[in-house]
Amino acid sequence: MGEHHGERDASGGETGAIEAADHPATTTSLVEDLRSLGVDGGMTLLVHASLSSIGYVAGGAQAVVEALVETVGEEGTLVVPTHSSGLSEPSLWRNPPVPESWWQEIREATPAFDPLVTPTRLMGVVADTFRSYPGVQRSDHPQVSFAALGPKSMALVADHTLSRPLGEGSPLARLYDLDGHVLLLGVGHSNNTILHLSEYRAVYPGKLWVTQGAPVTINGERRWVTFEDLDGEDDDFADIGSAFADSGNERRGPVGSGEARLMRARDIVDYAVAWMTMHRAGPHGS
Numbered sequence: 001m002g003e004h005h006g007e008r009d010a011s012g013g014e015t016g017a018i019e020a021a022d023h024p025a026t027t028t029s030l031v032e033d034l035r036s037l038g039v040d041g042g043m044t045l046l047v048h049a050s051l052s053s054i055g056y057v058a059g060g061a062q063a064v065v066e067a068l069v070e071t072v073g074e075e076g077t078l079v080v081p082t083h084s085s086g087l088s089e090p091s092l093w094r095n096p097p098v099p100e101s102w103w104q105e106i107r108e109a110t111p112a113f114d115p116l117v118t119p120t121r122l123m124g125v126v127a128d129t130f131r132s133y134p135g136v137q138r139s140d141h142p143q144v145s146f147a148a149l150g151p152k153s154m155a156l157v158a159d160h161t162l163s164r165p166l167g168e169g170s171p172l173a174r175l176y177d178l179d180g181h182v183l184l185l186g187v188g189h190s191n192n193t194i195l196h197l198s199e200y201r202a203v204y205p206g207k208l209w210v211t212q213g214a215p216v217t218i219n220g221e222r223r224w225v226t227f228e229d230l231d232g233e234d235d236d237f238a239d240i241g242s243a244f245a246d247s248g249n250e251r252r253g254p255v256g257s258g259e260a261r262l263m264r265a266r267d268i269v270d271y272a273v274a275w276m277t278m279h280r281a282g283p284h285g286s
Helices: 002-014 014-020 029-037 060-072 100-109 125-131 153-156 171-177 193-199 236-245 265-279
Strands: 046-047 077-080 145-147 181-185 208-217 221-229 250-255 258-264
Touching: 002 145, 029 060, 029 250, 029 258, 046 060, 046 125, 060 077, 060 125, 077 153, 145 153, 145 171, 145 236, 153 171, 171 193, 171 265, 181 208, 181 236, 181 265, 193 221, 193 236, 193 265, 236 265
Parallel strands: 046 077, 046 181
Antiparallel strands: 077 145, 181 258, 208 221, 250 258
């Protein structure tokens, strides 16, 4: 094992995590931290997590997932965004863009979304670990799927609509309906997916819609399908989060060596709808 430690450090930033911590976080200590923050048994909880921000955890992402599962208990339900943004319309890619001459080949050759196989992209190792955790159910959306574990998992992930996938037909809207909570574990509101539901609900000038595309399986055959989606943006999510924190409806506390934030989904969504309606003056806030 020892000879491989440097290789893991190069990809995972373990040196910084070790230096930032007085002692390793464990599943047990993370459960204690989460309960002190206000995460209760039976809670329906949408989680966004950064392993590196939590600090050194004995067992890494697996330990974090196990701590979350233990904290909400058998009656609770966890939800995690498991987005796969590479399965999207290549003409819309910006970070990075690809040559126009590649677009059609990408559309024709990218494997179809498979909820059991398709990895997450840019969602972090905790999300990708949770995706394959025993008993997890994953919504059937090729770009912005969500995975859930617990008695309310199917109520959250079933019937995820292809068009407008972060709007009223999404697991985000179901979390709102179920009066669930949102946990930001070592990340800020810039990563708070539920604010996209607020974008759908807010009324502001210049709201833009685009035609997205993705590979899916229909009747056993791979097909490229197109659908309508909001041309969303997150440039103001941090500002919204800062203002929301001042409202007193966000709890903050340490989890591991990082900071976590806990809030009711309805509180943050409703606040952000009002904020966007007031502050977004034109396309992408211009």
